[in-house]
Amino acid sequence: MGEKNPSAEGVSLAVDLGGVRMKNPVNTASGTFAFGSVFEGFFDVSRLGAITCKGCSAEPWPGNPAPRMCEVPSGMMNTVGLANPGVAAVVEQNGAYLAGLEERGCRVILQAAGHSVEEYVAAVELIEELAPWASGVELNISCPNIARGGALVGGTPESAAEVVRAVRPRVRRPLLVKMAPVRVPEVARACEAEGADALSLINTINGMSLDVRTRRSRLSRPTGGVSGPAIHAIAVRMVWEAAGAVKIPINGMGGIATWEDAAEMILAGATSVTVGTANFYDPTCAERIVGELAAWAAEQGVTDINELIGAVEC
Ligand SMILES: Cc1cc2nc3c(=O)[nH]c(=O)nc-3n(C[C@H](O)[C@H](O)[C@H](O)COP(=O)(O)O)c2cc1C
Numbered sequence: 658m659g660e661k662n663p664s665a666e667g668v669s670l671a672v673d674l675g676g677v678r679m680k681n682p683v684n685t686a687s688g689t690f691a692f693g694s695v696f697e698g699f700f701d702v703s704r705l706g707a708i709t710c711k712g713c714s715a716e717p718w719p720g721n722p723a724p725r726m727c728e729v730p731s732g733m734m735n736t737v738g739l740a741n742p743g744v745a746a747v748v749e750q751n752g753a754y755l756a757g758l759e760e761r762g763c764r765v766i767l768q769a770a771g772h773s774v775e776e777y778v779a780a781v782e783l784i785e786e787l788a789p790w791a792s793g794v795e796l797n798i799s800c801p802n803i804a805r806g807g808a809l810v811g812g813t814p815e816s817a818a819e820v821v822r823a824v825r826p827r828v829r830r831p832l833l834v835k836m837a838p839v840r841v842p843e844v845a846r847a848c849e850a851e852g853a854d855a856l857s858l859i860n861t862i863n864g865m866s867l868d869v870r871t872r873r874s875r876l877s878r879p880t881g882g883v884s885g886p887a888i889h890a891i892a893v894r895m896v897w898e899a900a901g902a903v904k905i906p907i908n909g910m911g912g913i914a915t916w917e918d919a920a921e922m923i924l925a926g927a928t929s930v931t932v933g934t935a936n937f938y939d940p941t942c943a944e945r946i947v948g949e950l951a952a953w954a955a956e957q958g959v960t961d962i963n964e965l966i967g968a969v970e971c
Pocket of ligand 1: 688711712735797861885931933935
């Protein structure tokens, strides 16, 4: 277990996310917190248990054309398409800050993306070589597999297992797998069987939003990923299903915007709670949730937040 971090209420908030030892359970979601440094203008980012960086691939990816984002009731949609400058440029531009953040006590999780098993392997090999300071590597298996007509890499237990199996021996640090919100219990079991140390879920849910005057999609693509409070209840259900299916810890996300949302995820079985879309409109949200979770745990009469993980009484 990680170093104890007694809060003002005397509650220990430290959690162990499959070997990523976090001083508190609060993390940030890939693609919604950039590489952390821009949020230093709002709060001391090292107060968080961890941050998860934007997904990066071995080679630069341009992503999809604009418009890439739009608002929908209680959330947003995006079709960013994993635009990123590639692992080497990400490390060159952000490595000093991220290594320093690790020294300040906040765990850094780098995320790898790919369009094929070979591309995932190339991305994690570069991360292993260039970013030894990161505490964990997260594999985003919600990417489309180009060779299979764009079917999600993590869309079936078989395809998820294939990529985790190829990557696992090449990652010497804790390996998290970021799941798509499909076939959750089966894909979760497949990733665990191939050696994943933790599971992150959920990624965005595919949706569609139309401008009825132009009769066109409000994004550059017909469909996009829905995120934010609109998907929270679905995410809690999927975290609960995953937690019931595997023994490895769950990094829960999907519409977390308040401490109650985070507490729900913990009760459903999440070891860590990850703030995504809320960072865009409430940039101090994640930091606030750290203290508020401690207060909730104290109110629940526990001295260690771990006592509340999966403590739902259905
Ligand atoms: C603009 C945007 C970019 C995202 N980029 C990534 C990404 O690079 N990799 C990934 O696994 N998820 C990505 N996500 C999904 C989030 O990490 C998260 O799983 C999802 O948004 C659900 O959480 P939320 O409702 O709190 O935002 C992105 C989400 C948004 C809104």
